[in-house]
Amino acid sequence: GQQLNQSPQSMFIQEGEDVSMNCTSSSIFNTWLWYKQDPGEGPVLLIALYKAGELTSNGRLTAQFGITRKDSFLNISASIPSDVGIYFCAGNQAGTALIFGKGTTLSVSS
Amino acid sequence: DAGVTQSPTHLIKTRGQQVTLRCSPKSGHDTVSWYQQALGQGPQFIFQYYEEEERQRGNFPDRFSGHQFPNYSSELNVNALLLGDSALYLCASSLTQGRGQETQYFGPGTRLLVL
Numbered sequence: 001g002q003q004l005n006q007s008p009q010s011m012f013i014q015e016g017e018d019v020s021m022n023c024t025s026s027s028i029f030n031t032w033l034w035y036k037q038d039p040g041e042g043p044v045l046l047i048a049l050y051k052a053g054e055l056t057s058n059g060r061l062t063a064q065f066g067i068t069r070k071d072s073f074l075n076i077s078a079s080i081p082s083d084v085g086i087y088f089c090a091g092n093q094a095g096t097a098l099i100f101g102k103g104t105t106l107s108v109s110s
Numbered sequence: 111d112a113g114v115t116q117s118p119t120h121l122i123k124t125r126g127q128q129v130t131l132r133c134s135p136k137s138g139h140d141t142v143s144w145y146q147q148a149l150g151q152g153p154q155f156i157f158q159y160y161e162e163e164e165r166q167r168g169n170f171p172d173r174f175s176g177h178q179f180p181n182y183s184s185e186l187n188v189n190a191l192l193l194g195d196s197a198l199y200l201c202a203s204s205l206t207q208g209r210g211q212e213t214q215y216f217g218p219g220t221r222l223l224v225l
Contacts, residue, residue: 006152033213042114042200042216043153088152097166098143098202098214100152 006089006101013079014109021104022073023089032065032072033090033098043088047074079108112137114203114217122223123191131186131220135203141165142184143214144176145200153200159184160206188222196224 006023013019023032031050035043047058049065049072056063062075072091076083086103115134123129135142141160145153155168159178178184182203188195198219204212 004152031213035216040219040221042116042218045213045215048213090152097155097158097168098153099155102150102152 004089004091004099004101006104008104009102010105010107012107012109015079015081017079019076019079019083019106020073021087021089022071023091023101024071025091025099026070027093028069029091030069030094031092032063034061034063034072034074035088035090037086037088037103039085046087076106079106081108081110084108114201114215116199116201116217116220118220119218120221120223122225124225125191125193127191127224128187128189129191129222131188131199131201131222132183133186133201133203133217134183135201136215139203139205139215140182141204141206141212142178142182143202143204144184144186145202146170147198147200147219149197156186191224193224196222198222 004023004025033048034046037043047056047063052069053067054065060077086105088103089101090098092098114136117132143158144156147153156170157167158165162178173189175187200219201217202214204214
C-alpha cells in the first residue's frame with residue numbers, strides 16, 4: 001500500500017541529545033500526525049497538525065507542518081531513556097484514509 | 111474516560127479459519143477505522159465505518175469485512191485466513207466533524223497469528 005517517506009529509519013543517540021526526524025509525501029496533505037508506538041502496544045498520538053506552517057509543541061516534542069504541505073518534522077529535545085520506541089508520521093488529504101510512514105526506531109543509551 | 115479498547119489481545123488461528131475482532135471507540139467518538147500492521151511496517155488502512163456503514167476502504171480483499179453497531183462499536187471479520195494475515199490489527203476511533211481533519215486515537219491492538 002501507499003506509504004510516506006519517513007527518515008531516518010533508525011537512530012542511536014545518547015541521553016540528553018536532541019533528535020530530529022521527518023516525513024515527506026508526494027501529495028499535499030491537510031493533516032499531519034505524529035505517533036509513538038511501544039512494542040506490543042498501539043500507536044499513541046503525540047502531536048496533531050492541521051495548518052501549513054503550524055508549529056506545535058508537546059513538552060520536549062515539537063512538530064511542524066511544512067509550508068509546501070508535503071512534509072513534516074518532529075524534534076525531541078534532551079532525550080531520556082523513556083523516549084525509546086518507534087515514531088510514526090501519518091497524514092491525509094481531507095476525508096481520505098490516513099497514510100503512515102514506515103517508522104523511525106529510536107534507541108537512547110544512558 | 112475510557113480510551114479505545116480491543117478484544118481479544120491475542121489470537122491464534124489456522125489457515126482457512128475465520129476470525130472476528132472487536133473494538134469499542136473512545137467515549138464521544140462515532141467513527142472507527144481498522145488497520146493492519148505487519149512486523150516492521152507502519153499501519154495499513156483496511157476500512158472505516160461511520161453511521162454503521164463502510165465509508166472508505168483500503169486495498170484489502172473482500173475476505174476482510176466489518177460492521178459497526180448503533181453504539182459505535184465495531185467488528186472486523188476475516189474469512190479464509192492466510193498465513194500472510196498474521197499481523198497486529200489496530201482499531202482507531204475519531205469524531206466526524208465534517209472538516210476531514212479528524213484525529214484518530216488507537217487501541218492496543220489484537221495480535222493475530224495464523225498457523
